Amino acid sequence: xxxxxxxxxxxxxxxxxxxxxxxxxxxxxxxxxxxxxxxxxxxxxxxxxxxxxxxxxxxxxxxxxxxxxxxxxxxxxxxxxxxxxxxxxxxxxxxxxxxxxxxxxxxxxxxxxxxxxxxxxxxxxxxxxxxxxxxxxxxxxxxxxxxxxxxxxxxxxxxxxxxxxxxxxxxxxxxxxxxxxxxxxxxxxxxxxxxxxxxxxxxxxxxxxxxxxxxxxxxxxxxxxxxxxxxxxxxxxxxxxxxxxxxxxx
Numbered sequence: 001x002x003x004x005x006x007x008x009x010x011x012x013x014x015x016x017x018x019x020x021x022x023x024x025x026x027x028x029x030x031x032x033x034x035x036x037x038x039x040x041x042x043x044x045x046x047x048x049x050x051x052x053x054x055x056x057x058x059x060x061x062x063x064x065x066x067x068x069x070x071x072x073x074x075x076x077x078x079x080x081x082x083x084x085x086x087x088x089x090x091x092x093x094x095x096x097x098x099x100x101x102x103x104x105x106x107x108x109x110x111x112x113x114x115x116x117x118x119x120x121x122x123x124x125x126x127x128x129x130x131x132x133x134x135x136x137x138x139x140x141x142x143x144x145x146x147x148x149x150x151x152x153x154x155x156x157x158x159x160x161x162x163x164x165x166x167x168x169x170x171x172x173x174x175x176x177x178x179x180x181x182x183x184x185x186x187x188x189x190x191x192x193x194x195x196x197x198x199x200x201x202x203x204x205x206x207x208x209x210x211x212x213x214x215x216x217x218x219x220x221x222x223x224x225x226x227x228x229x230x231x232x233x234x235x236x237x238x239x240x241x242x243x244x245x246x247x248x249x250x
Contacts, residue, residue, distance in 0.1 A: 080195055083107060083233045085115075085133070092225045095162040097137040099123060103233060104131045112193060114234040120199040120222040121145060121187060122231055133233070139165055139225055147200050147219075148188040152177060155188040158200065158219070165225055167204060170217040175208055177215070185219045192242045194234065 085107075089100035103109050105128050115122040115135050123143065127134040136143050141162045147170055148155035156172035170185060183203045189196025201219040209216055236242070 079236060079238055081235045081237060083109065083235070085109075085231050085233055087228045087231060088132075090137075090225075090228055092137065092139050092165045095141045097139045097225075099135040099137055099228065099231075101125075101133045101135060101231065101233070102131070104129050104133050106130050108235070109133045109233055110235070112239065113236075114193040115231050116194070116198055116234065117223055117228065117231050120201065121194065122223060122225075122228065124193055125233065137225065138168060138221070138223075145194070145200075146188040146191040147185050149173070149177070149179065150184040150186045150197070153188075155190065156217075158185070166220055167218045168201070168221060170219050171214065173215040173217060175213050175215060179203060179206060179215065179217065181205065185217075192236050192239050 083103055085101040085103040087099050088102050089098075091097040091099075099115070099122065101109075101115070109125060109128055111125055111128060113125040113133075115125060121138055123135040123137045123140070124145075125133050126136045138145065138158070139160050141160055143158075143160060145158040146155060147158040154173055154177045156170050158168055158170050160168045173179065181203055185200040185203065187194040187196060187198040187200065199222050201221040204218045204220040206215050206217040208214070
């Protein structure tokens with residue numbers, strides 16, 4: 001007690017000791033505040049992730065709608081609307097793989113909506129319930145998605161042969177087209193499900209088919225399909241009109 005009392009007198013009677021004590025106490029107090037701030041930030045991560053996903057969703061919708069409109073035409077009505085969702089179930093080791101999302105009919109999710117992440121294409125909604133949606137993964141032997149070479153716009157059909165979860169196959173590209181390993185593959189925009197130029201992956205290898213007139217191209221996906229958490233569901237607001245027109249043409 002006497003020792004503490006003497007330290008107190010020393011600190012209060014000498015400016016140098018007082019300043020050193022205040023600096024030290026400030027450092028300790030700051031460390032304590034920083035510690036509790038980190039704890040608070042940790043528990044707020046989920047909320048922050050939701051806010052970031054919603055903002056990313058808004059920016060993607062703006063980008064898609066801007067790209068879909070000719071520059072000379074005023075964009076009075078958006079063509080695409082995006083809804084953020086979380087993946088609650090995912091498979092990638094079977095011939096037919098699916099994902100389950102935490103958004104459904106009550107969130108205005110319907111069949112034939114495209115699903116993407118910030119890195120690229122994930123799949124297409126094929127079934128919905130009140131609270132959930134099932135997605136045909138791009139890693140599904142029944143999946144067919146229109147895609148093209150970004151550098152030349154030559155397009156074909158993206159499928160999966162059921163072998164490697166990192167690779168999908170692009171078919172129907174003519175043998176006269178110049179392609180190279182590393183070329184980027186994106187969505188073609190010819191489907192009403194996905195806007196144009198959404199990333200898919202890069203060419204890893206290619207060969208000619210049995211008739212030697214078409215390429216079979218192995219595309220390494222940008223998405224890690226074994227680790228998906230947050231996605232965006234794309235609604236084409238003109239889907240029904242385009243579907244009716246297609247049926248009339250057929």
